[in-house]
Amino acid sequence: MKAFKIESKGNVAFGSVEYETPKSDEIVVAVKVLGLCGSDLKTYHGDNPMVQYPIVPGHEIACEIVEIGSDVPSSLSLGDSGTIIPYTTCGTCPACRAKRYNTCSSNKTLGVARHGAARSFLTLNHKDFIACKGMDYTDIALIEPLSVGIHAANRAGEVNGKKVLLYGFGIVGVGIMLELKRKGAQVIVADISDSKLQLAIELGADIALDSRDPLFEETLVKFTNNQGFDVVIDAVGAGSIVTSALEKTAVAGTIVFVGYHFDTIPFNSKPIVSKELSVFGSRNALLADFMGAIDMLQKNPQLKDVLASKRFPFEEISEAFVYWDQNRGSVMKILIDLQEEDRGYE
Numbered sequence: 385m386k387a388f389k390i391e392s393k394g395n396v397a398f399g400s401v402e403y404e405t406p407k408s409d410e411i412v413v414a415v416k417v418l419g420l421c422g423s424d425l426k427t428y429h430g431d432n433p434m435v436q437y438p439i440v441p442g443h444e445i446a447c448e449i450v451e452i453g454s455d456v457p458s459s460l461s462l463g464d465s466g467t468i469i470p471y472t473t474c475g476t477c478p479a480c481r482a483k484r485y486n487t488c489s490s491n492k493t494l495g496v497a498r499h500g501a502a503r504s505f506l507t508l509n510h511k512d513f514i515a516c517k518g519m520d521y522t523d524i525a526l527i528e529p530l531s532v533g534i535h536a537a538n539r540a541g542e543v544n545g546k547k548v549l550l551y552g553f554g555i556v557g558v559g560i561m562l563e564l565k566r567k568g569a570q571v572i573v574a575d576i577s578d579s580k581l582q583l584a585i586e587l588g589a590d591i592a593l594d595s596r597d598p599l600f601e602e603t604l605v606k607f608t609n610n611q612g613f614d615v616v617i618d619a620v621g622a623g624s625i626v627t628s629a630l631e632k633t634a635v636a637g638t639i640v641f642v643g644y645h646f647d648t649i650p651f652n653s654k655p656i657v658s659k660e661l662s663v664f665g666s667r668n669a670l671l672a673d674f675m676g677a678i679d680m681l682q683k684n685p686q687l688k689d690v691l692a693s694k695r696f697p698f699e700e701i702s703e704a705f706v707y708w709d710q711n712r713g714s715v716m717k718i719l720i721d722l723q724e725e726d727r728g729y730e
C-alpha cells in the first residue's frame with residue numbers, strides 16, 4: 385500500500401509498505417485523518433535522535449476499523465471510529481511495574497521507533513484502539529497531542545486555586561492550560577507568537593504575555609504578590625526557561641518539563657534545595673489522559689476549529705512540512721486527510 389516515507393534528512397518520497405493481514409488479536413484500521421507532530425517535523429529536519437531512516441512518520445491518528453481478527457472482543461465492530469495509542473509497553477521494566485506505562489524503557493512510538501501512520505492502513509493489537517463513538521475524525525486526530533498536555537498538567541498534582549506559569553502555547557500547551565483551568569488553577573501563558581497568545585486568552589488563560597515584553601517580569605510579580613508561582617510548566621524546551629523556572633517557582637513549588645532540548649546548560653541547583661522544589665518530567669500520556677482529551681474535545685466543540693490550522697490531502701503531505709516550516713509561529717496543528725483513492729492495495 386502507499387506510504388509516505390522520510391528517507392533521510394529533508395528527503396521524502398511516497399513508497400509502499402506491506403499490508404499486514406491481522407493476527408487473531410489484531411485489527412486493521414484505515415487512517416482517515418493524521419495530525420503532524422513536532423517530532424515528525426524534527427524527523428524531517430534530521431533532528432530526532434530516536435529515528436532510524438527510512439521511517440513512515442505519524443502517530444496522531446483518526447481511523448476506522450476495516451478488518452477484525454477472530455479473537456478480538458465483540459465490543460469492536462467494522463466501521464468503528466477511534467484513535468490509536470501509539471506507544472508500546474513491555475510490562476516488566478521499572479516504569480511498567482509502577483504502572484507508569486507512558487515512560488516504558490522500551491517504548492517504540494509509532495512513526496518514531498517503528499513505521500507510523502502516514503499510510504492507508506495500519507495493523508495493530510485491538511488493545512491499542514480507543515473507540516470514539518460519535519466524534520468526527522478531526523476531533524479524534526487531536527486526542528493524542530492534547531492527552532500529552534493533560535498528562536503534563538497532571539504531573540503538577542493538585543492545582544485548585546494555585547498560580548501557574550505556562551511557557552509555550554502549542555497544542556500541548558493548549559491541553560495543559562485547559563486541564564489546569566478545569567481543575568481551578570489561575571494560569572499565565574507565556575509565548576512569543578501573538579496569534580497563540582490571543583488564542584490563549586480566547587481559551588480562558590487569566591493572562592497571556594509575550595515573554596520578551598518589557599512588562600513581563602513586572603506582571604508576574606504582581607500576579608503572584610512577589611511570592612513566585614506554585615507551578616511552572618515548560619512546554620517549549622529551551623535552556624533559558626530552565627533557569628527562569630527555577631527562579632520563578634515559589635517555595636515548595638513544582639516544575640514540570642514537557643518540552644526538552646539537546647543543549648547542555650549550566651544551572652545553579654541552589655533554588656531546588658533552598659525552596660525544596662519538586663521537579664518533574666512528563667512524557668507521552670496514559671490511557672486516562674487520552675480519555676481526558678476525549679472529554680476535553682467533547683466539552684469544547686470550538687477547539688477543532690481553532691487548532692486545525694491547515695489541512696492537506698495525503699498526496700501533498702510533503703508540502704505540509706514545507707508549509708509548517710514557513711509558518712511556525714501561527715501553526716497549531718496541520719492535519720492530513722486520507723481519501724478513499726489512497727487506499728488501494730498493491
Ligand SMILES: [Zn+2]
Pocket residue numbers: 421422423443444528529
Ligand atoms: Zn506527537
Ligand SMILES: [Zn+2]
Pocket residue numbers: 473474475476477478479480481487488489490
Ligand atoms: Zn516497560
